[in-house]
Amino acid sequence: MGRVSDIPDYRFRTFPASVSAEGTVEPDTAAWLRVESQGFHEDDPSDTALGDAARNLVADGRQLTGVYVDQPLPGSYGAHMPVATFADFERTINVGGGRLLPAHLISSVTVRPTHRRRGLLRRMMTESLDRARERGLALAALTVSEATIYRRFGFGIATSVHHIDVTTDSRFRLLTRPSGRVELADARVLLDIAPRVFARFHERSTGSVDRQERYRWRSAGLQSDKGGPDARIRAALHYDDAGEVDGYVAYRSHGWDTTPLTVQVVDLVAASDDAYLGLWEFLAAIDLNDRVRYHAAPVDDPLRWALADSRSVAVTELEDWVWLRILDPIAAFEARPYATEGEVTVGVHDDLGHAAGTFRIAAADGFATVTREFDAAPEVTVDASALGSLYLGGADARVLAAAGQVSEHASGAVGRLNRLLASDTPIYGISHF
Numbered sequence: 001m002g003r004v005s006d007i008p009d010y011r012f013r014t015f016p017a018s019v020s021a022e023g024t025v026e027p028d029t030a031a032w033l034r035v036e037s038q039g040f041h042e043d044d045p046s047d048t049a050l051g052d053a054a055r056n057l058v059a060d061g062r063q064l065t066g067v068y069v070d071q072p073l074p075g076s077y078g079a080h081m082p083v084a085t086f087a088d089f090e091r092t093i094n095v096g097g098g099r100l101l102p103a104h105l106i107s108s109v110t111v112r113p114t115h116r117r118r119g120l121l122r123r124m125m126t127e128s129l130d131r132a133r134e135r136g137l138a139l140a141a142l143t144v145s146e147a148t149i150y151r152r153f154g155f156g157i158a159t160s161v162h163h164i165d166v167t168t169d170s171r172f173r174l175l176t177r178p179s180g181r182v183e184l185a186d187a188r189v190l191l192d193i194a195p196r197v198f199a200r201f202h203e204r205s206t207g208s209v210d211r212q213e214r215y216r217w218r219s220a221g222l223q224s225d226k227g228g229p230d231a232r233i234r235a236a237l238h239y240d241d242a243g244e245v246d247g248y249v250a251y252r253s254h255g256w257d258t259t260p261l262t263v264q265v266v267d268l269v270a271a272s273d274d275a276y277l278g279l280w281e282f283l284a285a286i287d288l289n290d291r292v293r294y295h296a297a298p299v300d301d302p303l304r305w306a307l308a309d310s311r312s313v314a315v316t317e318l319e320d321w322v323w324l325r326i327l328d329p330i331a332a333f334e335a336r337p338y339a340t341e342g343e344v345t346v347g348v349h350d351d352l353g354h355a356a357g358t359f360r361i362a363a364a365d366g367f368a369t370v371t372r373e374f375d376a377a378p379e380v381t382v383d384a385s386a387l388g389s390l391y392l393g394g395a396d397a398r399v400l401a402a403a404g405q406v407s408e409h410a411s412g413a414v415g416r417l418n419r420l421l422a423s424d425t426p427i428y429g430i431s432h433f
């Protein structure tokens with residue numbers, strides 16, 4: 001063993017999450033999950049929670065990266081417990097017009113406090129992005145704990161949500177009645193229904209990221225954070241006029257000791273505008289309750305416009321949600337739709353190289369041809385992070401220019417870029433990973 005002050009040699013290992021045919025969590029997966037829980041200040045997982053979490057990772061097809069030290073100090077965590085965790089897996093993102101583009105999702109990033117700021121995150125991230133690029137993926141995405149970490153790796157805020165508190169007293173009245181009706185259900189039906197309703201939401205909502213396995217189990221009240229069932233979860237379904245379920249809400253009461261009495265939305269998925277408003281009408285009708293709290297409402301929320309008193313909705317927070325990283329500008333910008341015609345030449349700075357270069361985006365008939373330019377001067381310049389923010393149309397190029405994140409080299413180019421990339425539908429997703 002070296003001197004205790006020495007920085008140890010690190011061993012990086014990437015392996016698939018694994019559970020045996022008999023249901024036993026494979027030891028490396030179990031150790032990785034225990035370290036991840038510690039990194040996010042969660043309880044050390046019970047056997048039930050460990051089993052649930054491991055099966056979810058396997059169902060997601062997650063690749064786990066662990067960083068190991070071979071000779072840990074005596075009495076400290078053993079060599080099987082990683083000092084850092086990282087996971088990646090593949091899911092689609094709706095990039096507009098119902099086009100679903102496969103993307104590289106990154107989550108579960110933790111580094112033990114005793115090993116931080118030695119470049120472990122940087123190495124896990126750069127190697128993961130390299131693997132994604134080799135597999136031909138054009139986009140990477142993550143949701144973040146702190147907004148200061150990932151810009152340096154080329155990620156930019158692409159979608160946002162509002163946290164809202166809705167007062168459900170007599171002022172809550174919809175201006176028009178949504179079609180269909182709502183009925184209560186045993187939350188366990190969501191195990192099957194939730195993915196089907198979500199798939200319809202995913203296809204209609206630009207910015208939506210396909211969901212990981214855990215969502216349906218949690219919404220069905222079958223997996224609490226501590227493992228095992230969550231008996232407080234309740235559910236309601238929205239039926240369209242043909243009797244088909246096109247929306248659901250899973251919710252729980254905060255209990256009698258909360259003032260005002262509060263119902264928390266755990267998950268609300270609507271595959272139609274009527275389902276969204278119908279579910280809100282239901283939530284507002286719950287008796288012995290004064291307030292409904294929801295932490296993933298659209299920034300452009302139809303509820304506010306649907307109410308006789310828009311002040312029933314209080315926005316308590318604007319949260320950055322999905323951060324996008326363009327790995328292949330040509331494939332990414334040719335995959336999304338375009339509502340207008342036009343062209344602009346964009347220069348991209350990218351410290352990691354993936355999106356670096358000058359690209360001409362020329363859009364016509366809803367599609368764009370994107371070409372790499374070697375001689376043409378860029379009309380605007382951005383870094384990779386701003387490119388990720390602009391990609392879906394969720395960020396306004398004029399606003400990013402005012403913020404110093406887009407530089408204009410040809411008069412009017414920022415306005416042209418903004419018109420070219422504007423989305424013809426609101427940008428909204430409800431998956432956190």
Ligand SMILES: CC(=O)SCCNC(=O)CCNC(=O)[C@H](O)C(C)(C)COP(=O)(O)OP(=O)(O)OC[C@H]1O[C@@H](n2cnc3c(N)ncnc32)[C@H](O)[C@@H]1OP(=O)(O)O
Pocket residue numbers: 039040106107108109110111112115116117118119120121122123142143144145146148149152
């Ligand atoms: C997608 C997700 O999973 S989000 C969850 C992120 N995880 C957490 O918040 C859990 C608690 N935090 C941690 O575990 C660690 O502090 C981590 C993962 C954030 C950082 O890990 P480290 O190994 O210390 O990062 P590393 O040494 O590779 O630093 C890479 C760069 O990020 C910077 N950085 C690291 N952490 C932070 C931070 N919290 N805020 C701002 N900058 C940061 C470093 O200064 C360094 O910058 P540079 O390379 O440009 O000089």
